[in-house]
Amino acid sequence: MRDLCLFAHFDRDDTVDAYVLRYLRHIKELNFAIVFVSTACLPPAELDRVRSHCFDVILRENVGLDFGSWAAGFAKHNAAIDGRLLLANDSVYGPIGNLSAAVDRLTARPADFYGFVESIEIAPHLQSWFLLFEPGVVRHPAFTAILSRSYPAMSKQQIIVQGEVDLSRRLAGAGFRYDALYRSSQASLVERCLLGNPSHFLWQELLFEAGIPFLKVELLRDNPAGLEDAATILAAVDRFDPEFSGVIGRHLARMRTADAGRTSLSTPRPLLSKYRRMLIRDACHRRRQSAGLGGR
16 A cells, blocks of 8 residues: 555544544545544444445554554554555544645645644654654654554553654654644744643634644633633634534534533633733744744
8 A cells, every 4th residue: 555544533432423534534535545443342333434434444442542543553554554654533623624735735845754733842742643754754663663662551641752752752863854834843932931732722823824724622622721612613613614613513512411510620720821822822923924924
């Protein structure tokens, strides 16, 4: 096979949601063969829906998070990969707009591997919900070593450090260059000091200015920074695709039903978060204006 996508999936209700099937269709349109790796207990009817978009489906125990699923898919199929490798998962809603055009923009500057968003939390690295690797990276020992780690035996924090962060760090140490449409490491001092997760604080800038056609599911489901609610964000999605905003809304309604009665562990402080975000956005806009950067 030429280009391969390993897609990590989990659903607490043991289903494959409409937003996931839509995302798979768009990935397939980019001519990726898709290996769907799920830690849900999918019944035959759900498996049939997935198989219409994927050439292989792997069901595994719910351990190791996404890196455990990618490792399982890579162990089974790495010998057959002779093109690019895409790691993707169901933690984002998208594409919101044209995925092919966004990937073309992402890969316009030569690099060895790509992600849409770079984070500097812990260490500079690409956020792992969309990672695209050129063939030379996929065959390198530094890459195979990362995807050979025993993620099922790790805690969530260990997986973040030894999977997501270490993947960018080890590949960069091996001489490979990465690029992203949003680079936290190239942001102003104010942005770097205050930012945290760009996908939470700068979702509007990422979507409308950087042209990154995704929103994190947790942004709408959990409102982790205590900023805009899901209805406000869905109104923005509606500007691109009214039908897709309905798909997202139905998934959120199902998640809320499942979470009914569960106390949130997050305690955002909205006023402080809004002031922090105001400073970040102001610094971001001034930087983009000084660099002559407009919207997409």
